[in-house]
Amino acid sequence: MKMTARSILALLPLILAPGAFAQHQTFAVNPDASQVAFFLGGADHGTHGTFHLQSGMVDFDRSAPKISGSIVVAAGSGNTGNQSRDHKMITEVLDAAHFGEITFVPQSYQGTIAASGDSTIQVAGVFTLHGTPHDLTVPMQIHIDGANCTAKTHFTVPYVKWGLKDPSIFILKVAKEVSIDLTLTGRLNPAG
Numbered sequence: 001m002k003m004t005a006r007s008i009l010a011l012l013p014l015i016l017a018p019g020a021f022a023q024h025q026t027f028a029v030n031p032d033a034s035q036v037a038f039f040l041g042g043a044d045h046g047t048h049g050t051f052h053l054q055s056g057m058v059d060f061d062r063s064a065p066k067i068s069g070s071i072v073v074a075a076g077s078g079n080t081g082n083q084s085r086d087h088k089m090i091t092e093v094l095d096a097a098h099f100g101e102i103t104f105v106p107q108s109y110q111g112t113i114a115a116s117g118d119s120t121i122q123v124a125g126v127f128t129l130h131g132t133p134h135d136l137t138v139p140m141q142i143h144i145d146g147a148n149c150t151a152k153t154h155f156t157v158p159y160v161k162w163g164l165k166d167p168s169i170f171i172l173k174v175a176k177e178v179s180i181d182l183t184l185t186g187r188l189n190p191a192g
Contacts, residue, residue: 029056
């Protein structure tokens, strides 16, 4: 069977389409397999704790630095293992009754996301804490294995500078910034 140039051109979109669609994917985050850990330094000690990831969905294109979606953390889920400290953090510092969600909405990224294996990118977006949006860029390490994906980042939130109450008291001083370690685990699906 002899193929003409016109037949080849007609088939070209069908040949290239799967590769183009594979570039655009959705990362559906599994909240139960993900982790939001934090560390707050203090004069005599540091406080480790966790928050519960409420939901997460990120849509991205590997062929262009396009990214969107949201990561949502339940502000009232903060847990350090000390009930009175957690109550103060949730009610007085975070005011979770009025600001129940802490969110990150990615808007762009720099770097290359490999189809499989490890990648490191910089993700820029809007981090909303206590109802106020803040521009934030975080480094992100991504590991893709088939349809499984893990994204990890470490960043610092200057919560006092951003207007939240300083929980320090006369004899107990704590840092004005909190370190966050975020691990997102989930599945990749073709977008749409």
